[in-house]
Amino acid sequence: MQRRGFIKQTGLTALGLVAAPSALAALQPYKDLVIGHGTHRYKIDMDWGALDSSKYPVNDCHEMVQDSKGRIVLLTNHTQNNVIIYDTSGKLIETWGTEFPGAHGLTLNVENGEDFLYISDNARHEVIKTTLEGQIVQVFPYPADSGKYEKPEQYIPTETAVAANGDVYVADGYGLQYIMHYNAKGELLNVFGGRGATDAHFNNAHGICIDNRDANNPSLLITARQQNSLKRFSMDGKYLERYDFPGAFICRPVIQGNQVYLATIWSGDGSEGTGFVSILDEKNRLVSAPGGCRPHYTDKGLTPMYQTVKVFQHPHDVCVDQDENLYVAQWNAGKTYPIKLIRQ
Numbered sequence: 001m002q003r004r005g006f007i008k009q010t011g012l013t014a015l016g017l018v019a020a021p022s023a024l025a026a027l028q029p030y031k032d033l034v035i036g037h038g039t040h041r042y043k044i045d046m047d048w049g050a051l052d053s054s055k056y057p058v059n060d061c062h063e064m065v066q067d068s069k070g071r072i073v074l075l076t077n078h079t080q081n082n083v084i085i086y087d088t089s090g091k092l093i094e095t096w097g098t099e100f101p102g103a104h105g106l107t108l109n110v111e112n113g114e115d116f117l118y119i120s121d122n123a124r125h126e127v128i129k130t131t132l133e134g135q136i137v138q139v140f141p142y143p144a145d146s147g148k149y150e151k152p153e154q155y156i157p158t159e160t161a162v163a164a165n166g167d168v169y170v171a172d173g174y175g176l177q178y179i180m181h182y183n184a185k186g187e188l189l190n191v192f193g194g195r196g197a198t199d200a201h202f203n204n205a206h207g208i209c210i211d212n213r214d215a216n217n218p219s220l221l222i223t224a225r226q227q228n229s230l231k232r233f234s235m236d237g238k239y240l241e242r243y244d245f246p247g248a249f250i251c252r253p254v255i256q257g258n259q260v261y262l263a264t265i266w267s268g269d270g271s272e273g274t275g276f277v278s279i280l281d282e283k284n285r286l287v288s289a290p291g292g293c294r295p296h297y298t299d300k301g302l303t304p305m306y307q308t309v310k311v312f313q314h315p316h317d318v319c320v321d322q323d324e325n326l327y328v329a330q331w332n333a334g335k336t337y338p339i340k341l342i343r344q
Helices: 023-028
Strands: 032-035 038-046 061-066 072-075 083-086 090-098 101-112 114-122 126-131 136-142 158-164 166-170 178-182 187-191 209-210 219-224 229-233 241-244 248-256 259-266 276-280 286-288 316-320 327-330 340-344
Touching: 023 072, 038 286, 061 101, 061 327, 072 101, 072 327, 101 158, 114 158, 158 209, 166 209, 166 219, 219 248, 248 316, 259 327, 276 316
Parallel strands: 061 316
Antiparallel strands: 032 038, 038 340, 061 072, 072 083, 083 090, 101 114, 114 126, 126 136, 158 166, 166 178, 178 187, 209 219, 219 229, 229 241, 248 259, 259 276, 259 316, 276 286, 316 327, 327 340
């Protein structure tokens, strides 16, 4: 299943926050349910972040980050308010943004003590850097000088990662699957990856992050979602290794402490409405799958994963706060608000 091609609404009320009484009744079995495995278990908060949808509508809730003030920043592709900022209790602080129709990827980077957002817009075919107040300060346009693209429509960026030196990596997850490496000025330094079935190529390079867990050897973690794998590359684009998660269609990697958190948009055979959350340990082994089956490894690797509790439809991102609570944003989930998972 390709996410861009999947445009059919499920017809089922999303298992998130909705206004319809019948939908709320359907969610009652999940209220306060504890999900997850081992040391990573969470109580479900179905009521977090509920807003008046006539004033603060969402379409797809694509990604979330926590800023330096501890606020939760949500990105949606609804142009009435592309950015919704909450406190950790789910109280609305502010909204802004009307010019990002394809708002998809959201990365926060602190530069000289100031927070900046990098918004990957797959309708505008570019990445836009803004302040926390929404002021645009830089645009990374369609990379015509890369030699890989003939027209902007071939370039559909989904995510960015920013290195300590200010270099910016852009994953073209819905286009030709290349990774663009820029310096902080926006000058293109390198291009690697591309569509393909080998280890060094991608089928849906959906998410990217910088792995600093080994402080002396930073590297890139990049998802190949349709290949059910997470791939590691050097900072200059050389393939290093991969980690396979059969049955788990993982979105971008989010690192907090020694763990890697991944929204898993589909599972099993990739059928709609089958998502859960994946949590990896310091060895990049799946140790907990809130909403999914218990991870099990044999001498052949991880056994195929699948959804067991239908709390989520299509998780698209996970934000981890300072208390290790999780906030799960969902794509194509009936225009519902995120779900909070409270660490137990």
